[in-house]
Amino acid sequence: MSGGVMITATGSNHGKTIITFGLIAAMKRKGFKIRSFKTGPDYIDPLYHEKISKVECINLDPFFVGEYIDENSCTIKEIFKRYTQNFDCAVTEGAMGYFSGIYLQEPRASAYSVACIIKPYVIIVIDKNELYEKGAGIINEYIEKYIKRGESSYIKGFILNKIQHDEYNKFKYKIKKASGLKPLGYIPYISDFEIPSRHLGLYMPDDTEVSESIYKIVCRLADIMEKSINLEYIIKAAILNKSLNNVNLNNIESLNNVALDNIKPLSTAVLNHIKEPETAESSKNINLLKREDLKVRLAFAYDKAFLFIYKENIRILEENGFDIVYFSPLSxxxxxxxxxxxxxxxxxxxxxxxxxxxxxxxxxxxxxxxxDGINIVAECGGFMYLHEKLEDENGSFYPCIGIIKGNAVNKRKLVRFGYIEVCADKDTLLLKKTEKCRSHEFHYWDSDNTEYSCSAVKANGSKSWRCIYSSKNIFAGFPHIYLGSNVNMAKNLYNTVNFK
Incomplete structure (x- = not known):
């Protein structure tokens, strides 16, 4: 099986995200069933992938599961194989620069480390400004900074971004001669192709004006790609089953015919899947079942305020006995x-x-x-919601749940950022004493409650701090949880439930 294609760059803000969006849209027009992936822990870009492809985007995180941790962790290869079944093509967007990973330990936990596992056809996007600054040898220089000569980088082709046709013709042969990579086309500079962002990346898809602007850009970009890049070649590289490479690529369906008004808002996208509660009759039989056969009915928050969810977490919970029902804290x-x-x-x-x-x-x-003793797990924003008061973006404080004493306050600076390993100092809902999991933090808000029961260590070992508020029936903190890093967490949570 092929590893599809991966779109990468030498750094952030070089255009790989919008080019990935355009490729997904262009492939979708051809009638292909596409599974998209994003390396790293990002939540927001995958939401746009999903809007364009109409299929959930899956994170391939090389820190959470790319490195072998122990027998309780999943692997990148397993995840990629699982989520590409019954799909025609795979497109992976690399996070940051291709070799960017854990600070001072690059290329550890980088998009490159994912490529080493799934072996995709990697296409590097080169920005015009970078090209003029560093010249045609830019790709070789970049690769040789991180890996030894003779080792495969998996980079096979390049796309030039924000450049005109004449400039592309001028540079493509020079870059090909210097790097040996295949020129795959260019994206011309168009001023309104710039997309706005907030502190965690792109604006959310529920920011109506911004998201509609992005979708219009994607539609136009897909049109442009039909003429400016070697789309047929890229699609064939993305095809998972190479026996499909003789397929007719002329079955074009226009994405422009899809009305943005018909896109289901995120706040209700999965609420239709809520299952009816158990009947009194079915609950009578609960004592006749073995504990491991009983389903834990888990209420999972999902709306505009709480939508940072890893698909793998849902799968692992369901495979470990949880029956998930969605609800909206907002509505x-x-x-x-x-x-x-x-x-x-x-x-x-x-x-x-x-x-x-x-x-x-x-x-x-x-x-x-x-x-009543119902167990509560809360991550980052969910943790903030459990406080007595929550400060909004404008500095106003609002009463919230109040089961965690103290306030969630805006520090107006980045408080924590990056990968961490969390270790429990005592038994908690998810982690038993001394058990570990891998996680990440990225937040400008902080809590003035410091009653924590776990420790966090940055992935490179440079810093540590206390984290996770834990009581008999709460596990809450700023770390975002990825159950695949230690599936015992789901089992531990299941075993803490007192069945009525």
């Missing part, structure tokens, strides 16, 4: 009925602090669940 009147556990993921609750605070029925429902 629902309360938690789903007959639940055994609550999970509130990260997101941007600070953008919706007023609305969250005004939903008193939901706040009271979560408070009652906590008082």
């Amino acid at each position: 629902d009147d309360g938690l789903p009925e007959n639940i055994d556990c609550i999970w509130i993921p990260g997101g941007y609750p600070e953008r919706y602090a007023k609305e969250l605070s005004e939903n008193k029925k939901m706040i009271n429902s979560i408070k009652k669940a906590y008082a």
Whole structure:
């Protein structure tokens, strides 16, 4: 099986994200079923991948699972194989620069480290400014900085970005001669192809004006790609089953005919999958089943405020006995009925602090669940929501759940950033004493509650700090959880549930 194609660059802000969007759209027009991936822990770019491809984008994170941790961790190869079944093509967007990874330990945990595992056809995007600054030898210089001569970089072709046709013809042969890579075309400079971003990356797809602008750019870019890049060659490289390479690529369907108004908003995208609660009759039989056969009914928050969710987490929870029902802290009147556990993921609750605070029925429902001993797991934004007060983007404070004493406050600077390894100092809902998992933090807000029960160490060992608020039935903190780094976490959570 092929590893599809990977789009990368020598650094951030070189155009690889918007070019990846355009390629997905162009392939979609041809009628191919595309699975897209994003290296690293990013949540936001994958949401746009999903909007364009109409299929969930999967993270391939080389720190969480790319390095062999122990028998309890998943692997990149397993994840790639699992999510490309029954798909025609795979497109992976690399995070940051191709060799960018853990600081001072590059290329550890980089897009390159993922390429070494899935072996895709790697296409490097070269920005015009970078090309004029460093010349045609830029790719060789970049590769030789990180890997030994003779080792495969998996980079096979290049696309020049923000450049005109005459300039492309001038440079493509020089770069090919210097690097041996195949020229695959160019993207011309168009001023309104610039896309805005906020501190975690692109604006969210629920930012209507911004997201519609991005979708229009993607549609135009897909049109341009039909003429300016070797699209047929790239599609054939992306095909997973090479026996399909003789397929007719002229079956073009226009993405421009898809009305943006018909795109289902993220806040309700999965709420239709909520299952009905158990009937009284079915609950009578609970004592006749073995514990491992019982399903844990887990209420999982999902709406505009809480949407940072890894697909692998959902899969692992379901495979370990959890029956997931989705709810909206913003718009629902309360938690789903007959639940055994609550999970509130990260997101941007600070953008919706007023609305969250005004939903008193939901706040009271979560408070009652906590008082009744229902287990609660909360990541980053979910952790902030559990505090007594949450500061919004404008400096106003709003009362929230209040089961964690203290406030979630805006520090107006990046508090934590990067990969970490978390180790439990005592038994918790997810980690038993001394158990570890791999995670990441990225937040400008902080908590003034310091009653933590785990320690975090940066991936390169340079810093450590305390993290995770843990009580009998709470596991909450700024680290984003990736269950694949230690699937015992899902088993531990399952085993803490008291079945009624």
